[in-house]
Amino acid sequence: MRGVMVFAAGLFAGLAIQVLTAQNANRGVAMMNHVGISVPNVNEAVTYYTQKMGYREAFRVNDEKGQPRLVYMQISKNTFLELNPVTAQRPAGFSHYGLVVENAGQAVAMFRSRGLTVTDTNLSDTKAILANITDPYMGRIELTELPPESMHYKAIQSWK
Known part of the structure; x- marks a missing residue:
């Protein structure tokens, strides 16, 4: 019995250390919250994801001609699918995934300190940084x- 308790305590301690280490490695990264895809027809894609998948349109940003530049489809409270129109520079398919961070400036500094290429922050049309x-x-x-x-x-x- 004592051996089982020692094993369980060791297992618990190891798990706790792994969780703490993982959390500290990317301090300030809260969650992954969206995947971006480029589609040939944004309005058709919105119809598909609404009617077939049951997602709801959360918000959209149109260009100066009134055409959708991006549409966020809400899958769950914190999970979205970002739809963008196909362009010459952005072919159909996966374009990116998004991480929510507590402070974009601090996240940029953290990832740059690891040698990554990271753009400066900017304020988007959606008021996100x-x-x-x-x-x-x-x-x-x-x-x-x-x-x-x-x-x-x-x-x-x-x-x-």
């Missing part, structure tokens, strides 16, 4: 800080 990591395996990872005035934050808060 963004930066992008160049990833050698899939292209782009978006760092997203969600202040209360951001469309993302408002969509998360309105989830029922």
Whole structure:
């Protein structure tokens, strides 16, 4: 019995150390919250993801001609699919995934200190603070800080 207790205590301690180490490695990274894809027809994609998958349109940003530049489809409270139109520079398919960070500036500094190529932060049309990591395996990872005035934050808060 004592051996089982020692084993269980060791297992628990090892798990706790792993969890703490993993959390500290990326301090300030809260969660992965979206995947971006480029589609040939944004409105058709919105219809598909709404009617077939049951997602809801959380928000959209249109260009100066009134055409969708991006549409966020809400899958769950904190999970989204970002739809962008195909362009010459952005072919159909996967474009990026997004991480929510507590402070975009601090996240940029942390990832740059590890030798990564990271853009400076900028305020997006959606009022989120963004930066992008160049990833050698899939292209782009978006760092997203969600202040209360951001469309993302408002969509998360309105989830029922």
